[in-house]
Amino acid sequence: MAEHGAVSSVLLRMSGAWPLSTAAREFASAGVPVFPCVAYGKRPATGHGFHDATTDLDQVQAWWRQSPGANIGVPTGAASEVVVVDLDVHGPVDGRTSFDRAMRAGLVDGWELLVRTPTGGLHAYYPATPGTEQRSWQAGRAGIDFRGDGGYIIVPPSTRSIQGTTVGYQVETINTRPAGLLDSNALRDFLDPRPAPRPRPETWQPAGRDDAQRLAAWLDRQDTDRNLKLFWASCRLAEGGVPLNDALDAVLTAAKSDFGPREITATVRSAYRTVRGEPARHGPSSPPVRGASPQVEDGWFRRDASAATGTSRVRGL
The missing domain is CATH 1.10.150 (DNA polymerase; domain 1)
Structure with missing residues (x-):
């Protein structure tokens, strides 16, 4: 079992009064690379997106000095040692139902904390599996995205503008027990099973010398x-x-x-x-x-x- 990682540790001690610039500096000081996103949105505000993420405090301070309202982006996967299961709620698609099914199957135990997103979904944080690439993927029909290597998330205290109302990302539930690693491939196969390969018809095989x-x-x-x-x-x-x-x-x-x-x-x-x-x-x-x-x-x-x-x-x- 793994202990809570750096991202969750910062979120656990975060005060609701922290401005975005302070939170960004705290993440960087804890070894979590960050990058700015547009205010009230999710689009990166740097030329190379999450590839520009850094723990350099001078650069972080310069970014938020220039744009104090910039949301905080964190690359997922090996870069930050955190992966996230993103539960979307859009019309008839409700990722919370799929997450409950996966929970009953024992596939998503061990999350560190749950963060409520401005659109009514959830982010479930897990420690990244050391030495293993966990690529990001989407299971649209299940309403769940996996944010791993090659992806990023917006973290509290960032905010979004939803139908003219400012709504923030907020830590909702904390798991006080030791966190567990997530088998992202098993979760994907459970949520979006791939069809079994069709048997190939018997055909000639390439000839050999005999x-x-x-x-x-x-x-x-x-x-x-x-x-x-x-x-x-x-x-x-x-x-x-x-x-x-x-x-x-x-x-x-x-x-x-x-x-x-x-x-x-x-x-x-x-x-x-x-x-x-x-x-x-x-x-x-x-x-x-x-x-x-x-x-x-x-x-x-x-x-x-x-x-x-x-x-x-x-x-x-």
Whole structure:
């Protein structure tokens, strides 16, 4: 269990009478980088946003001397060692309901404190997990955003202008027990589960060196369209990195009398030129392949002994 961090420690001792400049200086003195945001708003008032956050007291004082009403921004994640679960309340979306569900599931225990936001939502503060990147994310349908690495929050005593009324960020509830680390990935998966990946259809696998002999055995069993099938299968061998000579040797060894060496050599070479991006010379012995692969009843692409003997059905040739 982790103890309360620097951000929460400053908020716990904060007086309601602190001006924004004093609060900003207190955060910086405690080692929490801060940066100014526009008065009554959330937009950063510096050129690089939260990337400009600093603990340099001279810079912090200069910023709030120039803009005394600037709200206080704090980068979340490793920079400040705090992460925040942001519960939004907008129309039919109520993040508090989602947070309650996550609480019952034991996923959001251990927050340090809860801060009421001007729009009626809540910020739940947690210590950042040491040595682990916790990227910010949004679960819009659940009404919850996670502010971690790559994000920032506005902290008390900052204020917002809501329909002409000034409303402040206020600490609402303090957890006096030791704080716990938040598994932000588990929370995201709970709030916004990702669909299970669809199983991939069985297709041919890239060929390897041992498939040259399997190709030869398969071709030896074909009676029709062997030239077209040889060209297509030779392309797969080339894509799998089988040397051209290996493919030629295997096929020529198993060639039938009506499927001569010149025809075989021309077709295999044409396939290899095509795969390697070289222009292939199409002719009677090297037909171009268009569309789907030739359909056969058994296949040499299976990686088992039955494929070479023709006792199993084809997977993808």
